[in-house]
Amino acid sequence: MLGRLTAQAREGAQLNHARVELAEALQREMLPASLPVLPGLRTAARYAPAQHGLDIGGDWYDGFRLPEGALAFSIGDVQGHDVAAAAFMGQVRVCLRAVAAVVTDPGEVLGRANDVLLSMDCELFATCSLLRFDPRTGELRGARAGHVPAVWATVDGRHGIAEDAGGPPLGLTPGAAYEVTRRRLTAPGSIVLLTDGVVEGPSFPIEAGLERVSRIVRERAGGDPGELAAEVMKVADSTGHADDAAVLVLSHDAPAGASLLHEPDGRDGPAPGTA
Numbered sequence: 001m002l003g004r005l006t007a008q009a010r011e012g013a014q015l016n017h018a019r020v021e022l023a024e025a026l027q028r029e030m031l032p033a034s035l036p037v038l039p040g041l042r043t044a045a046r047y048a049p050a051q052h053g054l055d056i057g058g059d060w061y062d063g064f065r066l067p068e069g070a071l072a073f074s075i076g077d078v079q080g081h082d083v084a085a086a087a088f089m090g091q092v093r094v095c096l097r098a099v100a101a102v103v104t105d106p107g108e109v110l111g112r113a114n115d116v117l118l119s120m121d122c123e124l125f126a127t128c129s130l131l132r133f134d135p136r137t138g139e140l141r142g143a144r145a146g147h148v149p150a151v152w153a154t155v156d157g158r159h160g161i162a163e164d165a166g167g168p169p170l171g172l173t174p175g176a177a178y179e180v181t182r183r184r185l186t187a188p189g190s191i192v193l194l195t196d197g198v199v200e201g202p203s204f205p206i207e208a209g210l211e212r213v214s215r216i217v218r219e220r221a222g223g224d225p226g227e228l229a230a231e232v233m234k235v236a237d238s239t240g241h242a243d244d245a246a247v248l249v250l251s252h253d254a255p256a257g258a259s260l261l262h263e264p265d266g267r268d269g270p271a272p273g274t275a
Contacts, residue, residue: 031047031060031061031062032061032062032063032064035063035073035248036063036064036065036071038071038135039135040135040252040253040254041071041133041135041250041251041252041253042224042225042250042251042252043063043073043225043248043249043250043251044224044225044226044228044229044248044249044251045061045063045229045246045247045248045249046229046230046232046233046246046247047059047061047244047245047246047247048197048233048236048244048245048246049244050197050243050244058077058078058079058080058085058086058089058243058244059075059076059077059078059089059195059197059243059244059245059246060074060075060076060077060078060089060092060093060246061073061074061075061193061246061247061248062074062075062093062096062097063248064097064100066100066101066104066132067101069134069135069136070104070132070133070134070135071132071133071135072096072097072100072106072130072131072132072133073130073131073133073193073248073250074093074096074128074129074130074131075128075129075147075193075194075195075246075248076089076092076093076126076127076128076129076145076147076170076195077126077127077128077147077195077196077197077246078092078124078125078126079124079125079126079169080124084124085124088122088124088126089126091117091120091122092113092117092126092128092170095113095116095117096109096110096113096128096130099112099113099116100130100132104132105141105180106130106131106132106141106142106143106178106180107143107167107177107178107179107180108178109130109143110128110130110143110145110167110170110176110178111167111175111176111177111178113170114145114170114171114172114173114176115174115175117170117171118171118174122171124171125169125170125171125172126145126169126170126171127145127146127147127148127169127170128144128145128146128147128169128170129142129143129144129145129147129148129150129193130142130143130144130145131191131193131250133185133250137184138184138185138186139182139183139184139185140182140183140184140185140191141180141181141182141183142162142164142180142181142183143166143167143178143179143180143181144164144165144166144167144178145166145167145168145169145170145176145178146166146167146168146169147166147169147195148194148195148196148198148199148206148210149161149162149163149164149210150162150191150192150193150194151191151192151194151210151213151214151217152189152190152191152192152217153189153190153214153217153218153221154187154188154189154221154222155187155188155189155221155222156187157218158187158189159214159217159218159221160214161210161214162181164179164181165179165181166178166179167179185252185254186254187254188221188222188252188253188254189221189222189251189252190217190220190221190222190223190225190228190249190250190251190252191249191250191252192213192217192228192229192232192247192248192249192250193247193248193249193250194213194232194245194246194247194248195243195244195245195246195247196243197236197243197244197245197246198213198232198233198235198236198239198245198246198247199212199213199235199236199239200239200243201236201239201243202239203238203239204239209235209239212235212238213232213235216228216231216232216235217232222251222252222253223251224251225249225250225251226249228249228251229247229248229249232247232249233245233247
C-alpha cells in the first residue's frame, strides 16, 4: 500500500510539473521576442510569473508596427492564471494586432476586439490598455478596457497617473464603447504601462502601489527604459502579491522645436462602430 501511494504521489507530481511547464511555455511563446523602437522612442518590458504553481499566463505586453509608420503598444491581464488563461491571452493579443492593422482609432480597435471575443463564447475576460503612437505628429492616442491606469512623467518635473475614461473589460459587454484620450508627447519623459500584479497585493492597496511607481517614474523620467522597467518591477516584490506582473516602458525625446506639453490634448467620444 505504501508503494502504491508513493507511486501515485510521484505520478501526480510529474503531471503537475508537466502542466506548469506547459503554462510557462505558452507564456514565453506568446510574449513578443522584441519591441519596436523609433528615433526618439525607446522601449523595454519586464514580466514576472506568479509565485504559486500554475498561477501563470494571465498578463501580457505587446508592441508592433502599424501601416504608415505608426506603432501600437498593448498591455493586459486575463482573468484566471492557468493554461486556459495563457491560451486566451494569446487570442486577445492576436485579435488586437489584427484589428489594429486595419483600424486606426484605439477605441474602435478595443470595441471590435470585444465583439470578436464575445463571439467565441469564452467564459474568460481581459482588461487591457492600447496606445497608438504617430511619430510624424508626436501624438499618442490611448484607450482602456477596465485596466490599471498608466503612469507618466517628464524631465521638467511634471507627472501624473492617467485616470482616463475607458470602457469595460474585453469579453464582457456586447457593443461596448471605449473613449479615446489624445496626448501630444512634446517634452522628453517616460510612460509606464503595467498590470495590477505590480501595484496591488496583501501588503497595500493599488493606490499606494501606483504612488510608489509614480515616484520612481518621476526620478527616472526620460532615462533608460530597461532600468526604469526593472525598478518598477521591484514594487511588485514589496506588495506581497501572488499574481503575475508585467511592465511596459516608453521613454521618449521631444521633437525638434516642440513646446513643452504633456497634458491631454482632448478626448474623443465613443469610437464609431463600437456602440
